[in-house]
Structures are given as structure tokens and as C-alpha cells.
Amino acid sequence: MASVDLVRKVALGLPRTTEHLIHDRVKFRVGRIVYLALSRDEATLGFAFPREERAALVATEPERFFLPRASDMRYHWVCAHLGLLGDDELREIIVDAWRMVVPKRVYAQWQQGAP
Template identity: 65%
Template sequence: MATVDDVRALARTLPRSSEHLIRDRVKFRVGQIVYVAFSRDETTMGLAYPKEQRDALIAGEPDLFFLPEASDLRYNWVCCHLARLDRDYLEELVTEAWRMVVPKFLARQRLGS
């Protein structure tokens, strides 16, 4: 099971990433762009994800992933249940969400191609 502390530990290693508490919700962002946000009870997590690919992601793992609220469907965003997410998959998802919001040169420096 993944936790906010797992994300926090990973986010500390990602350049330009910062943690914020906004309306009682933990969020991680680069500049003003949020790339990971937790529900108030910290049972679900939303993260940056290409909206063109999210339907396939949800269809492939419907017990893990779900759509954001209707008002957020226009954004590159998907949500997941933390209790069903292992730490390795969490690391992959959070790193890719971070990659979406940082300059390309920075992502290349950190992650390679």
C-alpha cells in the first residue's frame, strides 16, 4: 500500500518539486502546476496523466484508477486508490506526473531520454 509519506520521500528527490497544504489537502507541485494531490482523508490520489490515455488506463485497471470529478475532466488528470497501489507503481506514476510539468531538459537530466 502506498502512502503520502512514500510520495513525500520521492518528491524530495525531484528537482523543483515542493509540497503544499491547500484547503487541508497535501499537494505536490512544480512552480504553480500541481502534479499530485491527495484527498483530505489521504485514501485517494490524483495525478497528472495524459487525458488521451486515461480511458485506457482506467479500463485496464478499473479497481485502481478512476476519473476525476466532472469539473476536472478537461485537465490531464487521473485518480487512484492508494490502498491498491504498490510502491513501485507509485514511483512510476509520480515520476511520470512530475515529468509532465517540468521543462524537458530537466526531465532529461533527471531521467534520461
Template identity: 55%
Template sequence: MPVTIDDVRRVVDRLPRSYEAIVRDRVKFRVGSIVWLAFNQEETQMGFAFPKEERAALVESEPDVFFMPRPSDMRFNWVECRLDQLDEARMRELVLDAWRMVVPQKLWPHVDG
């Protein structure tokens, strides 16, 4: 069964310092002022924090799942994916890894993998 934004919310809800915001009719998740997870307006695609130097390899390895951000977001540590191509375990892994990019390491042990 494809992953939905509500499945993602269940994971994000237990992550310290993260909160949901609506920006221009789009759901985004922040830690402080940093957006680390965001959805398109249709909530079918998810963008997330991801190392710039690794994203080309990720997109090339699974182009049906992952794709590059729009040109204006290429300067950020960011990549995008299609929710209907993820299962729950893969989504959880991507969300936790993205969150870990924007919070202090001391918070990591407060969340089980």
C-alpha cells in the first residue's frame, strides 16, 4: 500500500523539535527555521533533506522513486521522491535520516530507528 502524508505525520510527530507548517498551501516540516521535509500541493511527492553530494547517485539508482529538486532548490541539501513508490519502512528511513541532518546528534538517541 502506498505511503500517505498521514503515514509520514505519524513518524514526524515523535521527532523532537520538529513541527508542521503550511506555506503557500503546502505542508512543510521544520526544525527551527529549517525546512527539512515538504510535500507538493497534491501531497503525492515528498522533498527531504539529503546530502547534495549523494543525490545524483540516489536519483540515478532509482529514477522511478527519486528525482532532483527544481532548479531553484539545487543549492540546498535536498532531493524529492514519489510517495506511491515508497513502503512504510523506506519512508521511515528517509524521514529519520532527513531529520538527523538538521538536529543535534544528542537528540538522535531519543528516537528509536
């Protein structure tokens, strides 16, 4: 089962990521772009995700993934129940979300050094 500690460990291990407390919510961003956000109760995780693919993800596993609130639908964003994600799946989600917001060369450099 995924945890907030794992979210923090993976996210902060990625280049250019910083952690911020914004409106009582922990968020991870690169520059000014947020790519991960925990709910206030830390039970759900919002993450950057290709807009054109999010409906399919939610339809496939609605018990684990859901769309953000209406005011956030304009963003490339989807949400998940953190406790229903496996550790490996969470790592993949975090890296994919981060990849959407960093320059391609930063991702390529990280990938070359990644285990």
C-alpha cells in the first residue's frame, strides 16, 4: 500500500522538485508548476496526467482513480485514492507526472542516471 512517505521520497528524489505547503495541502512542483498534490487528509493524490487519456483511466478503474473537481478540469490532472495504489505503481505515477513538467533534457539526463 502506497504512503505519503513514499510520495515524498520519490518526488524529492527527482531533479528540480520542491515541496510546498499551499492552503494546508502538500504539493510538489517544478518551478511554479505543480505536478503532485496531496489532499488535506492525505488520503488522495492529484497528479499531472495527459488530459486526453484521463477519462479512459477513470473508466477503467473508477474505484481507484477519479476526475478532479470541476474547477480543475481545465488542467492535465487526475486523482487517486492513495491507499489503493501499490508502491511500484505509485513510483510510476510520480515519475510520469514529473516527466510532464520538466524539460526533455532533464528527464533524459535523469533517465541515464536512473537505476
